[in-house]
Amino acid sequence: MFDLANFLPYLLNRAGARLAIAWTHESRQLGVALQEWRVLAALLSHQPQRMSELAAMTTIDRTTLSRLVSRMEENGLVTRGRSGEDGREVQIELTENGVKVTNGLLPMASRYETTALEGFTPAEAKAFKQMLKRVFDNLDRL
DSSP: OOOGGGOHHHHHHHHHHHHHHHHHHHHGGGTOOHHHHHHHHHHHHSOSEEHHHHHHHHTOOHHHHHHHHHHHHHTTSEEEEEOSSOTTSEEEEEOHHHHHHHHHHHHHHHHHHHHHTTTOOHHHHHHHHHHHHHHHHHGGGO
16 A cells, blocks of 8 residues: 655655745745755855756756846846856856855754754764765666
């Protein structure tokens, strides 16, 4: 018999939806949507990034990402320029304001991770993250 409560896609979606709803509610006052946070966090980890790299890292399709980056550029969070390696490629970087906004959101992001992993030992949390990365990689085969 099918058990939805133990079906992995359902569990992943449920956890992700709960995080997204809470994040959206809390970050609304800060003016940074969840997808914008993903872009900011990805760029804080490594910049500049080509649009294709940023799309892969954030799992945002390139068309949506292009519109999102345009809005973020208008809001002074990122800049867009041509790659020195390949003039056809667009590179995205955080502005000083983008770095400031992202750093301001890090405590909230850390609190969300801490809350989500409450009750896990450090070893369990590490193993769980590794397993989620494997699940993500496995799903490339679909």
